[in-house]
Amino acid sequence: MNDFxxxxxxxxxxxxxxxxxxxxxxxxxxxxxxxxxxxxxxxxLSRLMLSRGVSRVVVEFFRGTSLYVQLFWLYYAMxxxxxxxxxxxxxxxxxxxxxxxxxxxxxxxGAVNSVxxxxxxxxxxxxxxxxxxxxxxxxxxxxxxxxxSFTNLLIQLLKCTPLLWLISAADLMTAIEKLRSRTGETLxxxxxxxxxxxxxxYALTLLMNLLERSAKRRLGLATGGRSLLKSxxxxxxxxxxxxxx
Amino acid sequence: MNGDFDWGTVREAFPQLLxxxxxxxxxxxxxxxxxxxxxxxxxxxGRAPTRLVTVPVKAVxxxxxxxxxxxxxxxxxxxxxxxxxxTVGIVVLGIHYAxxxxxxxxxxxxxxxxxxxxxxxxxxxxxxxxxxxxxxxxxxxxxxxALGNxxxxxxxxxxxxxxxxxxxxxxxxxxxxxxxFRFTEVFTLAGLIFLVASxxxxxxxxxxxxxxxx
Numbered sequence: 001m002n003d004f005x006x007x008x009x010x011x012x013x014x015x016x017x018x019x020x021x022x023x024x025x026x027x028x029x030x031x032x033x034x035x036x037x038x039x040x041x042x043x044x045l046s047r048l049m050l051s052r053g054v055s056r057v058v059v060e061f062f063r064g065t066s067l068y069v070q071l072f073w074l075y076y077a078m079x080x081x082x083x084x085x086x087x088x089x090x091x092x093x094x095x096x097x098x099x100x101x102x103x104x105x106x107x108x109x110g111a112v113n114s115v116x117x118x119x120x121x122x123x124x125x126x127x128x129x130x131x132x133x134x135x136x137x138x139x140x141x142x143x144x145x146x147x148x149s150f151t152n153l154l155i156q157l158l159k160c161t162p163l164l165w166l167i168s169a170a171d172l173m174t175a176i177e178k179l180r181s182r183t184g185e186t187l188x189x190x191x192x193x194x195x196x197x198x199x200x201x202y203a204l205t206l207l208m209n210l211l212e213r214s215a216k217r218r219l220g221l222a223t224g225g226r227s228l229l230k231s232x233x234x235x236x237x238x239x240x241x242x243x244x245x
Numbered sequence: 246m247n248g249d250f251d252w253g254t255v256r257e258a259f260p261q262l263l264x265x266x267x268x269x270x271x272x273x274x275x276x277x278x279x280x281x282x283x284x285x286x287x288x289x290x291g292r293a294p295t296r297l298v299t300v301p302v303k304a305v306x307x308x309x310x311x312x313x314x315x316x317x318x319x320x321x322x323x324x325x326x327x328x329x330x331x332t333v334g335i336v337v338l339g340i341h342y343a344x345x346x347x348x349x350x351x352x353x354x355x356x357x358x359x360x361x362x363x364x365x366x367x368x369x370x371x372x373x374x375x376x377x378x379x380x381x382x383x384x385x386x387x388x389x390x391a392l393g394n395x396x397x398x399x400x401x402x403x404x405x406x407x408x409x410x411x412x413x414x415x416x417x418x419x420x421x422x423x424x425x426f427r428f429t430e431v432f433t434l435a436g437l438i439f440l441v442a443s444x445x446x447x448x449x450x451x452x453x454x455x456x457x458x459x
Binding site: 060061064065066067068069070072073076077080081155158159160161162163165166173186187190191193194197198201202231232 | 403440
């Protein structure tokens with residue numbers, strides 16, 4: 001036990017850089033996913049059949065094939081097809097972004113659909129252009145509904161980052177795995193790693209709760225201070241087939 | 246390296262991947278069984294009258310739910326080397342997903358009208374009879390589609406089992422890939438098999454959800 005923690009202290013620089021890689025993959029992956037969620041989600045609400053169709057196919061493709069396979073495909077198959085070796089972190093960000101973007105698109109679609117019809121009608125009556133209507137009336141209301149589901153997806157994404165270890169990116173899991181094999185303290189090492197992830201997940205949840213509160217405030221909805229500390233619900237708010245995986 | 250996509254390889258690797266597919270399916274089916282039973286137990290424990298039970302149950306659940314499945318799998322496999330990897334995989338998958346399914350059961354139990362509980366008390370049924378004869382039969386019906394959805398998402402996470410040397414589909418794909426230096430074909434094929442198996446099941450679940458009035 002003490003062996004492990006003294007080695008832990010010695011390896012602090014590597015652990016810090018591992019933590020940094022994990023966070024980088026999470027944040028960049030989440031940003032790409034957020035962008036794709038809106039693009040694909042709004043496309044699926046379009047009146048054009050082509051745009052709806054493209055969005056449907058992309059979403060079903062990335063949800064239906066496993067994330068693990070997508071990541072490995074990018075890492076192992078892409079180089080032999082194109083001749084370029086991709087950086088492991090880049091592969092990770094791309095795979096996480098595409099996969100969670102597909103799940104997020106359903107969240108966006110569901111949230112926009114759940115804004116009451118009357119809001120659209122009122123915006124039309126006020127002679128707003130479609131883009132203006134979306135930006136000023138529909139999205140601010142839909143956004144509040146999206147946040148809890150996005151929080152769930154964000155934590156799911158964080159929980160996928162140990163996959164980077166398998167494609168030899170120097171992430172947090174890699175750093176602790178090295179410590180484990182050196183000290184032989186399996187139980188302590190993995191428990192430490194799990195606690196690290198738990199702390200990260202809870203910190204991200206708190207940040208998202210803050211975001212949710214500020215979004216609600218902008219709509220003039222009351223929020224109590226206690227809601228900031230609440231944990232996530234396991235059942236996604238917008239029921240999407242297959243859950244996140 | 247090998248530039249083009251070779252269909253011959255696809256044909257040649259298919260039997261080996263299909264072989265792994267049965268293990269994938271087996272892990273999913275038994276994994277969701279463990280999750281379904283354990284999830285129900287957690288949901289019932291979460292409704293215990295004393296906080297001595299509910300608080301620790303909630304804490305452990307939150308911890309398992311917020312930490313990566315891959316770390317849990319690798320950790321368990323390294324600690325229990327004498328147990329068969331497939332068994333370790335099924336148990337860990339089951340426990341991980343039980344933290345999700347328990348919430349499904351909780352929602353299902355909450356959806357049973359309060360009057361049903363009161364009627365049970367009025368008839369002075371024991372807690373055991375109340376759960377068995379009145380509450381669960383009504384609650385379980387509501388949770389079947391949601392459990393199905395978790396089964397699909399578990400199915401897509403079974404490739405993690407390859408890491409702990411369970412010979413499932415992706416393990417076989419990597420095996421074939423390293424032997425023949427052909428990764429493109431086998432990973433594409435594995436992805437397509439996942440798609441072909443999970444998409445129709447998703448559609449079926451969506452239909453079932455609609456039929457049960459969600």
